[in-house]
Amino acid sequence: MIKYLKIIPIVLLVSLYSCNSKSLDPVTTSSPLIEYVNPFIGTGGHGHTYPGAVAPFGMMQLSPDTRLDGWDGCSGYHYSDREIFGFSHTHLSGTGVSDYGDLLLMPTNAVLFNNGADGKPGYKSAFSHDDEIATPGYYEVHLKDTDIRAALTVKERSGIHRYDFPKGSKQIIIVDLEHRDEVLSAAIETLSKTQIQGHRHSKAWAEQQQLFFAVEFSRPYKKVTYYKSKTSGKEVKAAFEFEADEGTSMEVRVGISAVNEAGAALNLKTELANKSFQTVKEETQEAWERQLKKIVINHPDATVLTNFYTAMYHSMLAPNLYQDVDGNYRGMDLKIHKTTSFDYYTVFSLWDTYRATHPLYTLIEQERTNDFINTFLAKYDEGGIMPIWDLSGNYTGCMIGYHAVPVIADAYLKGIQNYDTEKAFRAMLHSATRDKLGLASYKKFGYIPVEEESESVSKTLEYAYDDWTIAQMAKAMGEDREYQTYLQRAQYYKNVYDPKSQFMRGRFRNTWFAPFDPYEVNFNYTEANAWQYSFYVPQDVSGMMQLMGGKRQLEANLDKLFSAEDQTSGRHQVDITGLIGQYAHGNEPSHHMAYLYNFVNKPHKTQARVRQILQEQYTNTPDGISGNEDCGQMSAWYVFSSLGFYPVTPGANQYIIGAPLVEKATIYLESGKKFSIVAAPYSEAAKYIQQVFLNGKALQRSYLTHQEIIQGGELRFVMGTTPSEWGTAEGTEPVTAIKEHLIVPAPFIEDGDVAFKGSTKITLNCADTTAIVRYRLGKGEFTVYEKPFEVSENTILTVVAEKDGWRSAAIKTALYKIDPNRSISLKNAYANQYNAGGENALIDGVLGAKDFRTGTWQGYFDTDMEAIVDLGSTKNIQQVAINFLEDQRSWIFLPTEVTCLGSKDGVTFTPLDTAITLNSAEPHEAVSIKNVYFTPSNAAVRYVKVIAKKLGTLSQWHLGYKHQGKSWLFIDEIQIRE
Template identity: 65%
Template sequence: MKLNPLVFVVVLLSLFSCKKQTDNSPASKDKPLTSYVNPFIGTGGHGHTYPGATLPFGMMQLSPDTRLEGWDGCSGYHYSDNYIYGFSHTHLSGTGVSDYGDVLIMPTNTQVINNGADGKAGYRAHFSHDNEIAEPGYYKVTLDSTNIEVELTVSKRSGIHKYVYPSSDNQFAIVDLVHRDKVLDAKFEKISDTEIVGYRFSDAWAKDQRLFFVIKTSHTFKDVLQSPPKKGLKGAKKIALQFQNPNNEPVYIKIGISAVDIEGARKNLKEEIGEQSFDAVKKSAQDLWEKQLEKIVVESDNEDYKTNFYTSMYHVALAPNLYQDVDGRYRGMDMEIHQTKDFDYYTVFSLWDTYRATHPLYTIIEQDKTNDFINTFIAKYNEGGIMPIWDLSANYTGCMIGYHAVPVIADAYLKGIKGYDVEKAFEAMKHSATRDKLGLKSYKALGFIPVEEESESVSKTLEYAYDDWTISQMAKSLNKTEDYKTFSERAQYYKNVFDPDTQFMRGRFRNTWFSPFDPYEVNFNYTEANAWQYSNYVPQDISGFINLLGGKDKLEANLDTLFVAKAETSGRHQADISGLIGQYAHGNEPSHHMAYLYNFVNKPHKTQEKVHQIVTELYSNTPDGISGNEDCGQMSAWYIFSSIGFYPVTPGSNQYIIGAPLFEKATFNLENGKQFTVSTENLSSKNIYIASAELNGNPFNQSFINHSDIINGGTLHFKMTNQPTDWATKNNETPKSEIKEHLITPAPFIANGEVAFKGDTEVVLKNADKDASIYYRLGYKGGFKLYDNPITIDKAISLSTYSEKNGIKSAIIETQFYKIDPNISIQLETDYANQYNGGGNNALIDGIYGTKDFRTGTWQGYFDTDLVALVDLGSKKSTDSISVNFLQDQRSWIFLPSTVEILVSDNNIDFNSLGKYNVNNTKQSEEVLIQNYLFKLPPSWKTRYIKLKANKLGQLPKWHLGYIHDGRSWLFVDEITIK
C-alpha cells in the first residue's frame, strides 16, 4: 500500500503530539546541575546563608567573613558588606543565632594583625561582587585592597586555600583565633616552617565549643609577629606568617579540623586531602555535589525556577553537619570522646524548623543518612540524657520549643526506615515527653500550659500535642496499647487552648483567656508568631479541629481571612515574621503548612493558587531571594516539595498533600534504584490548576499521595488548566488527618469574670466542646455541682472546675480569686505595653507577685518610658513601709530603673519624698533577679496618696547586643506593697 505523503506527515505529527502529552520518561538534565546553584541566594536580606565552599553535610564550611556581629551576621557573611575580614572554616546556614567562624586566615601584604574593624589599619580588605565567584564546593574572590586572588575548596573535614599574590614581596597570612565570639582558650604550636597546629575553645551560642586544627603550607614561612594573650582571654592569639616565595608561585594552605584533638585533625587532613592538588580536591567536591543534586532532576524552560530549585537542593544538604573524625571518634554531649564506625555522627539539628519538611524530604532522598541522624539522636540521648532540640557542637543550646527529634524518628519508622535500635529510640521519645521542664509538668497535669507557668504557652501546647501524636502512631505500630492511649489523648490537648468565640488559639491566664486580645499581637504566648500564625497548627487532627470550628466552611473562611488580613503585626517586633501574605508569614515555619489546608476542606484549587503565588513571589534568584532565615534547609525543603507538587503537612501520616507543580517534569532518583516522576501537561504561568491526574497510567482523583507510591517508583501525571476545576473535591477524595480513638473532653475555662476584683465578680464558665457538661466547686469543702448559671464571687476563694462528656472527664482546673481592697485605686500616668499588661490596670495592687520569668504574664512592662503611678488609699492611713519590685533580665533588654522614688501626700497636692534609689543599672550581668526597693515612713505619718516614680535606662549600654541597633530598655514592675 502506498501512503499519501501528506497523510504520513499528519500521522507523524499526531503521534509526536500524543507522545509529548503522555511522555512519562524520567526527567533529564541539559547541563551539569551544579551550574544552576547560586550560593549567593540567601546571603542578602535575612536569609543568613554563606557563599563559601563546603560538601554535602560536611564538617567544614570554608567561607569569607564580612560581618563580625549582629543578627544579619549569623553566617558571618552578608551580601551588602564591602569588606572581607578573612576566611574561617566553620559557618552556620540560615540560623537565627550567631556562632562559629573558627580559625580565620587572611592573606594580606602587611604584618598588621588588627582586623581593621575599628577603622584603623588592619588586615581586612575591600572586595567587589564583580570579582567574586561561588559554586558548590568552590569559592573565589579578588581582594581589591591588596590585589590578592583567593580560591577555596574543601573535603568533608578539611580544606585548601589558594592565594595568588601580586608580587613575591610582602606575602603574609594572618591566622586569627580570637575572631568573632568569646575565646575561652586558644593556642598555636609551630611544628615546622610549614606546619602549625593548635586549638580554639570558644563561648557563643554553644557555650563550650572545642575545635582543633592542623595547618600545612606549601611554602616556608616566618612567624614574624604574634599578639600577646589578651586580658581575660587565656592564651588567645593572632599570628602573622610571612611566606618565602621568591618565584611568586601560588601559595597553598591545607587545613584539617576536628572536635576531638589535634591528631584527629591531622588524620582528617591526611586521609581526605593528603598530597592532592587544589584542582583535584575541587573536582572531587564538585563531582560529589553533582551526584547530590542528581537525586532530583527537574525540567523547565525557566532558568530562574531551576536555579531556585537547585540552590534549594544545595541548601538542604548544608546541615546537619558531620561531627566525627575519619577514625570514627567524636565529642559527645557529655564532652567526652566516643567512637563508632556503625554510623556517622552529626550536629546542627535545627529541629523546630526542619522536622516539618526537611527531614521528611530526607526520608525520600536521604534514607541512609536518616538512619545516621536517628542513631545520632539515640547517641546524644545516651551521652547527655536528652535527645537534641537544637544542639550545636556537643552543646545543648536550649533554643526553640517542642521535642522534635520525636517526629523525625516516628516519621522515618512509619515509612520503614529502621536502621537503628527501635526500642531504644522509642524509650528516648517517651523520655522527651515525660520531663517536667519547659511547661511539661503543667501540660501533663492540666492538658495545657497556663500562661503564668511557662512562656510561649500556646505554641508549646500545640507543638507538644503534635509530637505526642507521632509517639502514639509509633506506639500503635509497636503494639504498645497503653502508650498509644496516653499519647493519643495528649495529642488532643490543642483543644484546651482553643477559644470558640474568637476561633483563635489563645493563652489561658489563671484559666481566663489572656486579654486584651489582639490576634495581630506578637507576645510571649507564641513562639516567633502571633495568634494568626499559630491558630491553624493542628496537623495531627485537622478533622477534630474542623469540628471545634464548626465545620469545613469555617476553616475555609478562616483561611481566606488569614491570607487577606492586613500584613502588619503589633506588639513585640519579631524580625522572623516576614514573607507576609496577609497574616500568612512564609518567612517563619509555623505558617508553612497553611496553604495546603484548603485540600482538607474540598477546595484544592485554593491550595493551588496560594502555593503557586508563594513559589513564584517569595523565592527569587537574588541575594535576598529567601523571605526569611533559611533555617538549615527548611525554607528550601518547602520550595523543593511545593515546586514538585506536594508537601508533608503531617509528618508521620505517610501522606503528602498535593499543591501545584511548577516544573514540566521532576524525577526522584531513589536510593533503592527506582525512579518516581511528576510530569505535567499544558503547564504555563496561567495554567496553575489541576484539571485531571493519573498515577501510573490510572485515573487519580485524590488531593494527596502516599509515601509508598513515591518509594515504589512510577509516574504522577497532571493535566493543567487556567480555571479552577472540580478535581479531587469530593469527600472521599480529600486527605484526612483525624484522631478517632481515646477522645478527650476539653477543660472548661472562665469566659467572663475578674480573677482580681473589687466588690464582686460574675463568673461565666464555657467549654470548647459545647456538648460537654461543666462542674464546679468553690473552696475546698463539699462536692462538685453542675454548672448551669453564672457564679457570683465576692471574696477571696478558690474555684475548681472540670468538664465531662460521655463519661470522660477533663482535668480539674483550680483558680485562686483575689479581692482587692475596694478603697484602694491606682492611676497609671504612663502606658504599659499590652503584651506585658500583668493582668490589667490593677496589676500593681492585685496581690499577685511576678516570678523571674517575665514571659509568664505577671509583670507589667514599660518600653523606653519612665513610670509614674499614683495609688489612692481612699483615706489617710498609718503606713509603716512601701515597697516595689522591679525585674532585671538584661539578655531580654529588661533593666532595673535608673532611679526609684516614692512620694507620699495626704491631699494629692503636697508630696514628700521618702527617698530615692540611684541604681547602677548598666553593669553587665547574666543574673535574672527581682529587686525590691523598700521605703520606710516615720511612725507618726499618715498618708493617703502614694506616688511611684521610676526612670528608665533608655538606650542600651554599648556592651549590649542591642546597642548597635539603637536598642532601648524595658522596665518591668510588679507589686506595690503597702504595710
C-alpha cells in the same frame, strides 16, 4: 547565573543577577546540575546563608567573613557588605542565632593584627561581587586592597586555600583565633616551618565549642610574629611571612576536628593526601552532582532551575558531620566517643526541619536518615535527652518542642529502621515526660498556663503534635497503653482554643489572655502571633474543623488569614517575614497552611496560593529567600512544592497535592526505583489541576501516600488556567483525625475578673459545648454549671468538664478580692503584651516570677513608671514595697532611682522615705528580682505615689547599644502595709 568552572583561569562573574544573563538550556541528565546552584541566594536580606565552599553535609564550611556580629551576620557573610575580614572554616546556614567563624585566615601584605573593623588600619580588604565566584564546593574572590586572589575548596573535614599574590608583594598570612565569638582558650603550636596546629575553644550560642586544627603551608614560612608575643590564651593571632622570591602562588591545607589536634591532622592527611587543589575541587563537585541528581527536573525557565537546585543545595548543607575519619567524635557530654557503625552529626535545627527537611530526607536520604536517628540516640546516651537544637556537643536551649520525636516516628512508619527501635521509642517517651519547658503543667492540666511558662500556646500545640507521632509509633509497635496516653495528649490543642474568637490563645489564670489582638506578637507564641499558630493542628485537622464549626468555617478562616492586613503589632519580631496577609512564609509555623484548603475540598485555593508563594517568595537574587533559610527548611518547602506535593503531617505518610511548578521531575530513589512527575500542558498561567493520573490511572484524591512514591511510578498532572472540580468531591480530601480515646477540654472562665473589687460575676465555658461543666468554690461540693454566678470574697474556684465517662483536668484559680477602697492610676502607658492582667495588675496580689515572658510583670518600654495608689482614706503607712525584674540579656534593667511620696489630698506630695538609687547600668549575668522597700515613720496619708526612673539608652557594654537600644522597666507588685 553561576558559571561552572571545569578549569580555573581567572574568571570574572559578570553581574550575577543581570537581566542580560544568558538563559541556560533545559536540564538533561547529561548537564552538570551544579551549574544551576547559586550559593549567593539567601546571602542578602534575612536569608543568613553563606557562599563559601562546603561538601554535602560537611563538617567544614570554608567561607568568607564580611560581618562580625548582628542578626544579619549570623552566617558571617552578608551580600550588602563590601569588605572581607578573612576566610574561616565553620559557618551556620540560615540560622537566627550567630556562632562559628572558627580559625580565620587572611592573606595580606603587611603584619597587621587589627581586623580593621574599627576604621583603623587592618588586614581586611575591599572586594567586589563582580570579582567573586561561588559554585558548590568552590569559592573565589579578588581582594582589591592587596590585589590578592583567593580560592577555596574542601572535602568533608578539610579544605585548601589557594592564594595568588601580586609579583613583588610581601606574602603574609594572618591566623586569627580571636575572630568573632568569645574565646575561652586558644593556642598555636609550630611543628615545623610548614606545619602548625592548635585549638580554639569559644563561647557563643554553644557555651563550650571546642575546635582543633592542623595546618600545612605549601612553602616554608621565613618568619612568624605573634600578637602580643602570645602563642596561647584568649588573644592569639599570628602573622606568617613567606619568601616572595619562591613564587607568587601558595596553598594552605587545613584539617579540623572537635576531638584533638591529632584528629585534625588525620582528617587532613586522609582526605587531602597528595591531591591537587583541582582534584579536590572536582571530587567535591562530583559529590554535589551526585546529590543534586537525586531529583532531576526539566523546565524551560533557567530561573526556576536555579531556584530549585539552589534549594536542593541548601537542604544538604546541614546537619553537619561531626566525626573524624577514625570514628572519634565529641559527644553531648563533651567527652570523646567513637563509632564506626554510623556517621555522627551536629546542627539539628529541629523546630524548623522536622516539618519538611527531614521528610525530604526520608525520600532521598534514607541511609543518612538512619545515621541521623542513630546520632539522636547517641546524644540521648551522652547527654540524657535527645536534642532540641544541638550545636557542637552543646544543648543551646533554643526553640521549643521535642522534635527529634517526629523525625524518628516519621522515619519508622516509613520503614526506615536501621537503629535500635526499642531504644528509640524509650528515648521518645523520655523526651515527653520531663518537667522542664512547661511540660509539668502540660501533663497536669492538658495545656500550659501563661503564668507558668512563656510561649505557652506554641508549646502546647507543638507538644500535642509530637505526642501524636509517639502515639502512631506506639500503635505500630503494639504499645497499647502508650498509644492511648499519647493520643489523648495529642488532643491537648483543644485546651488553648477559644471558641468565641476562633483563635488559639493563652490561658492566664484560666481566663483568656487579654486584651486580645490576633496581630499582636507577644510572649504567648514562638516567633509568631495568634494568626500564625491557630491553624497548627496537623495531627487532627478534622478535630480542629469541628471546633471551628466545620469545613466551611475553616475555609473562611483560611481566607481571612491570607487576606488580613499584612502588619503585626506588639513586639517586633524579625523572623516574621514573607507576609501574605498574616500568612508568614519567612517563618516555619505557617509552612503547611496553604495546603489546608485540600482538607476542605477546595484544592484550587491551595494550588493558587502555593504557586503564588513559589513565584513571589523565592527569587534568583541575594535576598531571594523571604526569611532565615533555617538549615534547609525554607528550601525543602520549595523542593516539595515545586514537585507538586508537601508533607503537612509528618508521621501520617501522606503528601498533600499542591500545584507542580516544574514541567517534569524524576526522583531517583536509593532502592534503584524512580518516581516521575509530569505536568502538561505547561504554561505559567496553567496553575490549576484538571486531572491527575498515578501510573496511568485517574487519581481523584488530593493526596499521595509515601508508599506510592517509594515504590516508583509516574504522577501525571493535567493542568489548566481555571479551577476544576478535581478533588472537590467528598471523600477525595486528605484526612487527619483522632477518633478514639477522645478527651474533654478543660473549662475556662469566659467572663469575670480573677482580681476584683466588691464582687464579680463568673461565666464559664468549654470548647466542647456538649460537655457538662462542674465547679466549686473553696472546698465545697461540685455544682453543675448552668448560669453565671457571683463571687464576693477571696476563694479558690475549681472547674472540671465531663463527657461520656471522661473527665478533664481540674483547673484551680485563686480569685482575689482587691481592697474595694483602693485604686491605682498610672501616668505612663505599659506595653499590652506585658500588661500582667491590666490596670489593677500592680495591686492585684499576684507576684511576678523570674521569667518575664510568663505575663505576670507589667512592662514599660523606654519610659518611667509613675503610679498613684488611692487607699480610700487616710491610713498610717508602715511599709511600701515594690518589686522590679532585672534580666539584662532581655534588655530589662532596674530603675536608676525609685521615689516614694505620700499625700492626704492627692495634690501635694512629700517624700515618705529617702529616694533609693540603683546602679542599674552595672552588668549582671543572672536574672533576679529586686525588692525595694520604703519604711515611713508614722506617715498618715491617703495617696501613695511611686516613681521609677528608666535607664533609657543601654550601656556601651550591652549588645543592644550598637542598635541604639532602650531599656525596659518591669514592675510588680506595689504592696502597701498599714
